[in-house]
Amino acid sequence: MKKLLVAGLALASNLALAQEKVVVYNWSEYIDESVVEQFTKETGIEVEYATFDSNEVMYSKLKLQKGKGYDIAVPSTYYVSKMAREGMLQPIDKTKLSHFGNLNVDLLDKDYDKGNQYSVPYFWGSTAISYDADTLSEGEITSWKDLWDPKWKGQLLLTDDIREVFHMALTLNGHSGNSKNPEEIKQAYETLKSLMPNVLVFNSEAPREPFLSGDVSLGMNWNGEVYMAQQEGANLKYVYPKEGAVFWVDSFVIPSGAANIDNAHKFIDFMLRAEVAKTNAEYVGYASPNSAALPLMDEDVRKNPAVFPSQDDIARGEFHHDIGDDAMKLMTEYWQKLKAGM
Amino acid sequence: MDFRRLIISVTLAWLTVFVFLPHMLLVGTSFMSPDADHLVVWPTTLANFEKVFTPVYFTVFWHSLELAAIATLVCLLVAYPFAWLLSGFKQRTQAILLFLLILPFWTNSLIRTYAIKIILGKKGLINSALVSMGILDEPVQLLYTEFAVIFGLVYLLLPFMVLPLYSSFDKMDTSLLEAGKDLGANALQRFRHIILPLTMPGIISGCLIVFLPAMGMFYIADLLGGAKNLLLGNVVKNLFLVARDWPMGAAFSVIMMLMMALLLLMYAQANKLVSKKGGLNDENL
Structure with a gap:
């Protein structure tokens, strides 16, 4: 009986070691937690989740760790260009993102990251x-x-x-x-x-x-x-x-030292799903860059100028x-x- | 004996790793050159310290000093008569009143600061009471002013002023007052020549115990003063995180540490002086 238990434990720990994971570094209160659970349930990938509350702190930490330790971070607009320029990010393989087409084209290809080489918008x-x-x-x-x-x-x-x-x-x-x-x-x-x-x-x-x-x-x-x-x-x-x-836009990026690059792409792609983006948007209250998620949202949210600015407002800003x-x-x-x- | 040695070495190791070494790193950093990519690089330089001595930082420093000094003075004016009255009560009542004085410390000071925001706000307790009683026509701006900062500092630090003063009053020999009276000294003379000198050690230690933390309570200025009053702590934070000039931030911290050390030295000197004159130093508090 004891032997069996030991064998079982060994097996379990082996499994735990083999378990796929992704380490996410996001703003605090910036995701609906049920979405993270759903991701793990569907893909079997464990999510290690850490939070920050200023770009400066996130940047300093990644800088000191030379881009290692996290598979995904969520910097704001001007930190994307800064981190990309300093070689702290790696290009995102958009062929692995089947839902990239859900994104509003008005929020892509901006000055801070031409062609969205390094960043995928999360909220704006x-x-x-x-x-x-x-x-x-x-x-x-x-x-x-x-x-x-x-x-x-x-x-x-x-x-x-x-x-x-x-x-x-x-x-x-x-x-x-x-x-x-x-x-x-x-x-x-x-x-x-x-x-x-x-x-x-x-x-x-x-x-x-x-x-x-x-x-x-x-x-x-x-x-x-x-x-x-x-x-x-x-x-x-x-x-x-x-x-x-x-x-400003807060975007998913993959740091240069990320260990689980494939899983990071899977996580980003999951977040780009219309249903998932809608759930997050209704929890967080900022504008979602996900065009496919808009029709799913409550009209009160969709038509609220505090959430979504008009085309004119965007053009002037x-x-x-x-x-x-x-x-x-x-x-x-x-x-x-x-x-x-x- | 072994146990004692263990405790001492654990404490020493703790202090070395978490207090001494970080401070040495800070001092080292303050002599390095800033660099955008690596934060800190060679060669060593004194330029960081030169940059600290500019008018803007002098203004900030002077302002912190001013706020702390006013708060200390208000604490003294409120605590002095209170401690005097307190020492006149029966032992049992004294114990209960002292307990009540300490009681608020069981709640985190940040939570109490947020509570002050609610009390001082435009729709807060003070304003709505004054308006409903007809004393004011419109609410006045109390929150986000220097008044609010001083109010917060006095509220949080008052017990630190009361305790040493109370201790001085408690030890005061009342027969000296009677003797003074018999010899024809009026109330003012008795206060000036008997009470004030005897409570001077309490005044000095109370003022220092209030003044030092008052300079450091940056969150009070942020929360109650509306973050308009830049204090020394905000400067350090901005230098490290926003401007990413680590060496200069470190130089600023080193200078602040030196200032603290200077004040503590003055405190020790004052203590020595007081005990030389036959008064009570803080060992008797």
Whole structure:
């Protein structure tokens, strides 16, 4: 009996060793867990799941581990170009992705990754303006410029994100939000300096919270946060400013040191299925780049401008991409000056 | 004996691996050159320390210092009369009141900070009470101001001020006050010449115990101050994660450690001075 048990254990551990796996590194609260279980059930591939809550942390970790340790990561737009340029990613074999055709072509082949060599869009979204419709009337706010109105003294919320806030100011000055030009960045700093008296709070944890508690009724926000606030009963509206909103895409990538490349492709392909994309979208609340999933979604979600912007809004806006370390360092210096009141 | 040796060596090994070595790495990094691809590269340089001494960081430093100093002063003004009254109660009542003072520490300070947000908000407890009583017509902005930061710091650190002061008052010989009275000293003179000198050790240690952590409580400034007030911790975080200038971030941390060491040294000196003058140092607290 004992021998049998030992033999059984040995067999089990052998099986465990032979078990296929894939190691996924994703944003926190960015997937419906039932989808992961379903993947394992169907393919027999075990999913090791880890989460991060900022691009910077994810990047630093992969950089220190020289691209090893994870089979899939989910960087935002400008980190895809940065990581690809630094050789931290490997090309994705699209012949292994039978559902790649489900993706919205408008979100493919962007500047940050021409031809989607290294990245497959997972979710996308925007940074724009939101306001409390109980306090402000419709049409009162139509542009970034409106935030500079002195009547909002000490009342605005800005996201606590250097790139997004500078993107807004650069766009307002008529430049690209991805500008690396030190003169343009300096001008954006001057522009932001004149906005600072209006700023009450910086928040990138959960920008919807100060709106929900009634402390703020106007400011920058992310579309998914506004969607969530609406789900929680707030009368929050989302406006794409006429100068153009900030757009970003979070994409699946395969790090250069990934150990289970085949399984990574299988996982990505599974996530591209219309049904799976729909389940994730309804859980997460950001826009799904999966065109095939749209007809399956609730009309309220599909027609909500806070979730899906119009073609015009997309055309006016600009996607983030990498601006390089020098420009980033310069922005960080100006950012610290802004916050120090200088 | 063996057990003792074991405990000591385990503790030493722990401190070496998790405290000493990381700090040495930090100090080492602060003398290296930054590099986008490898984060840190040779050659060694002093440039990182030069970059720290720029006006923007001086402003940030001064601002942290100011907030911490105001919070310490408010703590002292609130805690001093409280500790005095406390020492006048019966032993049993004193124990109960001290227990009540410590009780909030059983809840995580981050949770209590979020609770302050709810109290200070525009639809919060204070504003709705004042508006419904007709004292205010409209809610005032309390949250996301420097007032909120100081409020949070005072709330969290007040017990640290009360305890050393209470200990000083508790040991004060009340017969000295009676003697002073008999000899014709009025209330103000008795306070100035008897009570204040005798409680000075409590004041000094209370102030230092409050001031040091107040400089370090960055999350209070982030949550209650609206992240507008850049504090030293935010600077370090931005240098490491966003600008990815590890050597400069390390240099900044090293300078902060030196500052802490300096303050602790001053604390030790003050203690020595106090015990020389025949007062109570912190060994008696």
